[in-house]
Amino acid sequence: MxxxxxxxxxxxxxxxxxxxxxxxxxxxxxxxxxxxxxxxxxxxxxxxxxxxxxxxxxxxxxxxxxxxxxxxxxxxxxxxxxxxxxxxREGGWGEMFLRRLQGLSAVRELLSEGLELLKGKDPMLRERIEELDGLYEFFENEIPSISRRWEIRKKKVIE
Amino acid sequence: MxxxxxxxxxxxxxxxxxxxxxxxxxxxxxxxxxxxxxxxxxxxxxxxxxxxxxxxxxxxxxxxxxxxxxxxxxxxxxxxxxxxxxxxREGGWGEMFLRRLQGLSAVRELLSEGLELLKGKDPMLRERIEELDGLYEFFENEIPSISRRWEIRKKKVIE
DNA sequence: CTGAAAGTTCAGTAAGTACTGAACTTACAC
DNA sequence: GTGTAAGTTCAGTACTTACTGAACTTTCAG
Structure with a gap:
C-alpha cells in the first residue's frame, strides 16, 4: 500500500x-x-x-x-x-507562455467599444478607459523585444 | 421597461x-x-x-x-x-498588472522542489524542469526594465 | 483472424463557487 | 436622540465545471 x-x-x-x-x-x-x-x-x-x-x-x-x-x-x-x-514537449511551456502574453492585449478591442459608448461626452469621462488601453498598448509593444531576447537566451543555454 | x-x-x-x-x-x-x-x-x-x-x-x-x-x-x-x-482608481489596474507579472515567477519555488526530487538521478531527467525554471528566471529579470519603461511612458502621457 | 488490452465517449454525479434574500448592524439627516 | 436608509453577514440555492464509470470502438500481438 x-x-x-x-x-x-x-x-x-x-x-x-x-x-x-x-x-x-x-x-x-x-x-x-x-x-x-x-x-x-x-x-x-x-x-x-x-x-x-x-x-x-x-x-x-x-x-x-x-x-x-x-x-x-x-x-x-x-x-x-x-x-x-x-x-x-520541449519548449511547449515557453510557447504557451508567449501565446498568453500576446493574447493579453486582446482586451483592447473591448475597450474600444467602451470608448465608443462615451463618444461625444466629456473627454474626461474617457480617461478611465484610455489609461487602461494605454497599458495594453504599451505591453503589446514590449512583446516582440521580449521574445527576441528569450530566443537569444535559449540559444546561449544550448551552447 | x-x-x-x-x-x-x-x-x-x-x-x-x-x-x-x-x-x-x-x-x-x-x-x-x-x-x-x-x-x-x-x-x-x-x-x-x-x-x-x-x-x-x-x-x-x-x-x-x-x-x-x-x-x-x-x-x-x-x-x-x-x-x-x-x-x-487611477493607476489601479496597472499596479495589479505589474503585481501579477511579478507573481508569475513564484512557481520557481515549486520547481526547485521538483529538482530536489531528481537529485542524484541522471542529469538528463532534470532538463524538463530546468527548461521551465529558466523561462521564469528570464522573465523575472525582464520585469524591472519593463516597469521602468512603463513609468517613463506614463510620465510622457501626462506632459 | 481474433481476443484482449488500449483508448474514446458521454451521461450522470460530485464538488466547488457565485449569487441571493433575509435578518441583522451601523450611520447619519433630521 | 431616533427613524430610516446604508451597508454587512451569512446560510442556503443555483450554477458551473471536474471527474467518474460503464459502454463502446479501435488497435495490434499472437
Whole structure:
C-alpha cells in the first residue's frame, strides 16, 4: 500500500493547484503534467498515469487530448509496444507562455467599444478607459523585444 | 421597461466575462468594474450599481470590498450625502498588472522542489524542469526594465 | 483472424463557487 | 436622540465545471 503524501505526490498536488489557477486548465491536467515533470523514465502510458495518480482512465484520455492540443505534451511510440507513451514537449511551456502574453492585449478591442459608448461626452469621462488601453498598448509593444531576447537566451543555454 | 441588450449592457457583460477569465475574480466584480468604466458621472453608489446591474445589494457589498482590497476602485464621499460612492482608481489596474507579472515567477519555488526530487538521478531527467525554471528566471529579470519603461511612458502621457 | 488490452465517449454525479434574500448592524439627516 | 436608509453577514440555492464509470470502438500481438 502506497503512501499518499510522499514528496512526489506532494509535488504533483501542488503543481496541480498551480496549474489550475494559472493556466485555467483542470487541476487533474496539472497533476498529470507535474507527474510527467518528475517521473523516471520521463515518458509514461495513459494506464501508468491513471494508476499512479489514482484517476479514471477517461480523465487521462481527455486531459491528454487537452495537453496535446496545447502542445505541452507529446506522444512517443516504442517499437513492439502497444500503448502510446506521453512526455513533456520541449519548449511547449515557453510557447504557451508567449501565446498568453500576446493574447493579453486582446482586451483592447473591448475597450474600444467602451470608448465608443462615451463618444461625444466629456473627454474626461474617457480617461478611465484610455489609461487602461494605454497599458495594453504599451505591453503589446514590449512583446516582440521580449521574445527576441528569450530566443537569444535559449540559444546561449544550448551552447 | 429597460432593454437588457443595449450597448452599455453588452459592454458590461463582455467585460464581466473578460474579468472572470483574466483576473480570477467573479464575473459580477467585472460587471461592476465595467459599469464604472462607462458610467456618467464616473462615480456611483452601491444602490445605483445594484439597481443598474440587477444584482443583490449583498453582492455589491462584497464585490466592493474585493475591488477596494485589490485597489482597483476607491470611495468618494460627497458632503451632505449619506451614501458613499465608488469610482475607478487611477493607476489601479496597472499596479495589479505589474503585481501579477511579478507573481508569475513564484512557481520557481515549486520547481526547485521538483529538482530536489531528481537529485542524484541522471542529469538528463532534470532538463524538463530546468527548461521551465529558466523561462521564469528570464522573465523575472525582464520585469524591472519593463516597469521602468512603463513609468517613463506614463510620465510622457501626462506632459 | 481474433481476443484482449488500449483508448474514446458521454451521461450522470460530485464538488466547488457565485449569487441571493433575509435578518441583522451601523450611520447619519433630521 | 431616533427613524430610516446604508451597508454587512451569512446560510442556503443555483450554477458551473471536474471527474467518474460503464459502454463502446479501435488497435495490434499472437
Amino acid at each position: 502506497e503512501k499518499k503524501s510522499d514528496p512526489e505526490n506532494t509535488f504533483i498536488e501542488k503543481f496541480g493547484l498551480y496549474f489550475e489557477s494559472y493556466t485555467l486548465y483542470p487541476r487533474i491536467a496539472g497533476r498529470i503534467f507535474g507527474y510527467l515533470l518528475i517521473c523516471n523514465p520521463p515518458h509514461k502510458s495513459a494506464k501508468q498515469i491513471a494508476v499512479q495518480l489514482r484517476i479514471a482512465k477517461s480523465s487521462v484520455s481527455s486531459m491528454m487530448r487537452l495537453l496535446m492540443q496545447s502542445r505541452l505534451v507529446e506522444q512517443v511510440s516504442i517499437p513492439g509496444e502497444r500503448p502510446r507513451y506521453y512526455r513533456i | 429597460e432593454k437588457k441588450s443595449d450597448p452599455e449592457n453588452t459592454f458590461i457583460e463582455k467585460f464581466g466575462l473578460y474579468f472572470e477569465s483574466y483576473t480570477l475574480y467573479p464575473r459580477i466584480a467585472g460587471r461592476i468594474f465595467g459599469y464604472l468604466l462607462i458610467c456618467n458621472p464616473p462615480h456611483k453608489s452601491a444602490k445605483q450599481i445594484a439597481v443598474q446591474l440587477r444584482i443583490a445589494k449583498s453582492s455589491v457589498s462584497s464585490m466592493m470590498r474585493l475591488l477596494m482590497q485589490s485597489r482597483l476602485v476607491e470611495q468618494v464621499s460627497i458632503p451632505g450625502e449619506r451614501p458613499r460612492y465608488y469610482r475607478i
